[in-house]
Amino acid sequence: NLGPAAASASPGENWQEFLARAKVITAKVGNAAADHFELFRTSEDLGQIFASFVRLLELAGQESAGAFSPWELAGDAYPYDRFRVLLGGLWKAKKLWEKLDKRCGKAEFQESPCSQGRVGGRRVVVVGAGPCGLYTAIELRLLGCAVTVVERRTEFSRINQLHIWPWCGEEIKDLGARCLEPPPPDFGANPDLLSIGISDLQTMLLKTALLVGVEVFLGTDYKQVAFEQELGWHVQLSPAVSSGPSPPRPSPLAPSVLPDVAAVVTADGGCGVPQSVGVQTMELGSLRGEDAIGLVCNFAVFNTPSSRRLRSFALASQFYGPLFKRVAAATGAELENIVFTKSKGSYYFVMTPTKKCLAATGVLRDVAHRPLLAKENVNKAALEAFCRKVVSFQFKEGEPTLQQVGREAVAGGAPGAEVDGLVWADRGPQLFDFSKLRRASDGVVFLKPPAGSGAEALPFLLAGDTLLEPFWPEGLGIVRGFLSSLDACSALSLWSSGAEEAEVREHHALAFAQLKTLGARTRGSVMKTDESKYALDPSTRYRTLGNTGGSPTHSP
DSSP, X not given: OOOHHHHTOOOOOOHHHHHHHHHHHTTTTTTOHHHHHHHHHHOOOHHHHHHHHHHHHHHTXXXXXXXXXXXXXXXXXXXXXXXXXXXXXXXXXXXXXXXHHHHHTSGGGTTOGGGSTTTTTSEEEEEOOSHHHHHHHXXXXXXXXXXXXXXXXXXXXXXXXXXXXXXXXXXXXXTTBTTBSSSOTXXXXXXXXXXXXXXXXXXXXXXHHHHTTOEEEESEXXXXXXXXXXXXXXXXXXXXXXXXXXXXXXXXXXXXXXXXXXXXXXXXXXXXXXXXXXXXXXXXXXXXXXXXXXXXXXXXXXXXXXXXXXXXEEEETTTOHHHHHHHHHHHSOOEEEXXXXXXXXXEEEEEEEOHHHXXXXXXXXXXXXXXXXXXXXXXXXXXXXXXXXXXXXXXXXXXXXXXXXXXXXXXTTOOOXXXXXXXXXXXXXXXXXXXXXXXXXXXEEEEOOOTTSOOOOEEXXXXXXXXXXXXXXXXXXXXXXXXXXXXXXXXXXXXXXXXXXXXXXXXXXXXXXHHTTOOTTTHHXXXXXXXXXXXXXXXXXXXXXXXXXOOSSOOO
């Protein structure tokens, strides 16, 4: 009398099957552990990352356990503990182990609180392998959870740059940056602007997640969470369907069912998953209509003498009014702010032009059209010309413009557009509407099991953009995302320790009330000053919570 999910469950790819694939991918590497570690440490290819990781596990003796999931092997041990023995005194490895030891040694992780209580011995599923999903998975794993991440994409391809706040930069360094690549070894050294590429951050956090024993399935769709007596709370999965040719799956093929689930955290950036369990999404008027449009463009990188003089910058009209008036007079672009990031992958610009100037320059065909930024209402050629005019303006005295860099490159024989030497690094500029931003009604809900099952409710938590869509020109995406991840982990730790549902909801709601008000201008009034003391407990981070924000450890 099996339920439908239990009766139709498929096991996915076992250890030996995936190891055979990994050996094909790493055939040229040989059997030297140091070579596999260097491939894992530096590769940007997800297939190579997974393959070199499982080859290291094989060389460390994992295959004798007969299971794929590293956390099933030895209680609280992490895979990197086995690699430490395998690699001995390898200097680059030792520097990475020092970082991870420091992180794992934080007071809140010492007792592995989620290895006991309601969550102990069961699985937590994280939906989404974006930066916030992977950051959440790492924190949960260090709390003692068995964690599985599911992500429908099979590659990390977003080249946009994230403008990050100093605390986030320190978190990224603590989790492996400057040892793991990408990002490049000089991450955080730019005195002008602290930034990181989205795909670079995902790739680094994926490596750290694997090293601490997080199970990750790419190319996998989350279908639903449900309850059956034989499986308990379980998550149903299916292979992701691509509209085009499907690239090889970097990770193991996931099973169709993940049984005995203790909690689900969704951080996939959308609202479909939380709405499926009853979480409502509301639209909020975020900005004045004139300030509500974001424009992103990425230009290809050139290696010329003048390109080496380019410096990243972030400028706002409220502080540089005369400069922005000159920009408008010279280019027709009325901007609230502009950020330029020089990275190895692209010259990245994000700016907030007014609706008025986009209409005046012919970018918008009809200002009354709804939605305003619909494809048919945007003149692509005019938009590209608008971007080229903006980047031709000299924002920093004594430095070249991007147009000058492009022309120098073409003069030296580099291929480029005839007009100014600049070529797009992606599909071209994109406009975004921030006039209404999405926010979830709740950050924690509890799903009820069938009557008479004897099971407890399942906590379903939200993090990242799924919880609160940010105004990312201010660099709010990652700081709010990381903070929301800690808030979700804190709430789950509280639940695991025995707290009642109402106490967990209130604990998270107090933190969420503060997070909703965080912005560039409110930072000092919302966040505590000493970022070195930020921890899982929301009261260590949010100013007005003081010591009343609740503790992640429940006292019965």
